[in-house]
Structure formats: C-alpha cells, structure tokens
Amino acid sequence: MESNNFTAFQKIFDDYVAKYLQKRNDSDYKQNINLKINHSKEVFKHAVKIAKTENLTEKQIFTAGLCGLFHDIGRFYQYYYFNTFKDTENLYHGQIGCDVIDKENFFADLDNDTIILIRKAVYAHGLISIPEKYSEEEKFFSKITRDADKCDIFSIVSKYYKETGPRNISLEYGLSTNPAISENVLKSFLNNFVVSKTDLKTLNDFKLLQISWIYDINFSYSKDYINKNNFLTIILNTITDNENKNKIINHLNNMCFQ
Numbered sequence: 001m002e003s004n005n006f007t008a009f010q011k012i013f014d015d016y017v018a019k020y021l022q023k024r025n026d027s028d029y030k031q032n033i034n035l036k037i038n039h040s041k042e043v044f045k046h047a048v049k050i051a052k053t054e055n056l057t058e059k060q061i062f063t064a065g066l067c068g069l070f071h072d073i074g075r076f077y078q079y080y081y082f083n084t085f086k087d088t089e090n091l092y093h094g095q096i097g098c099d100v101i102d103k104e105n106f107f108a109d110l111d112n113d114t115i116i117l118i119r120k121a122v123y124a125h126g127l128i129s130i131p132e133k134y135s136e137e138e139k140f141f142s143k144i145t146r147d148a149d150k151c152d153i154f155s156i157v158s159k160y161y162k163e164t165g166p167r168n169i170s171l172e173y174g175l176s177t178n179p180a181i182s183e184n185v186l187k188s189f190l191n192n193f194v195v196s197k198t199d200l201k202t203l204n205d206f207k208l209l210q211i212s213w214i215y216d217i218n219f220s221y222s223k224d225y226i227n228k229n230n231f232l233t234i235i236l237n238t239i240t241d242n243e244n245k246n247k248i249i250n251h252l253n254n255m256c257f258q
C-alpha cells in the first residue's frame, strides 16, 4: 500500500462510523456522533499540518494523519453503549479506541511499527500526560495527536460557548453551571499545571481546564492556530466567576503565551 494513501483509511473510518450513525435515530444521538465524526476529520487535518510544518517525511506525515483520524475511534462505542463522553477510571475512550483498533483490524496492511505508534497515540491522547515509559518516537506522535486534538476542541468549544442556542450536556461534561471555580482547579492553573479532569465540578472549571492546555502545547503550528483564532480570550470571556477571572487574566498576561 502507498505509504501516503489516506483514501483507503478514510473509507475504513467512514464505514465504521456509518454503522454507529445508523444505530439510533434520536437527534441528540445523531448530533453527538456527527460531532465526533467531524472532529476526527478536523483533527486529521491538523495532525497532517503539524507534521508538514515540522518537515517530517511522507511516511511520518501519513502516520500522524492516521493518529489524528482514529484518535477518537473509541468515542462511538462509548457514546452508543454509555450515552456519555465522560471518561471514568474503568472506561477511558483512549483504551476503548485501542480495543476497537485491535478488534476491527483497521490497519492490517500497515507495518507493525506504524500500528504500534498509532495505537500508543490513540491511548495517550486523552490522558493528563503522556506515559513516561513511551519511547521518544511514541511520545512524538502522541504529542502531535494531542496538539491536533486540542486545536479542534478549542474551535468547537469557542463556538459553543458563544452560542445562545440549546445546551449540549455532552459538550459540558455534564457539569454544573454554578459559577464557582473549584479551589484545586484554580491552584493547578496558577501553578502552570494542566487541570485534572478528576477535579472538575463546574462548567467554569472545565473552561479553565481548556485554558490550562496551553501548558501542554508542543508545536508552533498549534500555538499559532490558538493565538490567531483568539480562543483563550473567547473562552475567558464566558467565564462567569469574576473574582477568579481577574487572577486568571493576570496569570495569562504574565506568562505571555504569544
């Protein structure tokens, strides 16, 4: 198989997700499955752009693209069987993604090293950090996948927070709209750590988690994309806890993410 032939894998992806789209007919279900389909395709594009900006080889660009396209492949199973995008200790969508890859054998035509890289990136993309035990190459493709994922999530949530239309609980992680920001969440942010999902209690906590991703952006492409689109300001403007908002703004000004 051509090392840079994405078409065959786009078809594999489309066929797999089409089965999930047909499983239920209610509009919430279809909306959320479509959201993940579109997200996967956007993450694919970002991953390829990161790889090209980093001047990688054709084969590496191909691997990065597949990491992006398949990174959330576990989401479809998760949403169909559990009706949520919320991960728990026993149900993490990166692990489900690896199980789906193994079961469906999507990558049967690829060499084993490439399959391992994709699998590892799929597993690591949603963790708070990349496992230390990963090889440098595994870490590298995991970083591309994580950056590409964040680029598109920033875009999705920025649009969503600005909208006045109906709420989508799945995009709010099922969190309370109480305006408070939890102590541990603020503490992590002010100490330059990515906020842990286990600390989330309110929607404003979730917004601060998204802002805290700037501590874990690895490539100039992603940084430029986030700055160019003003995502941080857009998200910040929707945070309703005014007292803490000033602390967050001061901290961001001091760290100069530009």
Ligand SMILES: [Fe+2]
Binding pocket: 039, 043, 071, 072, 149
């Ligand atoms: Fe994702």
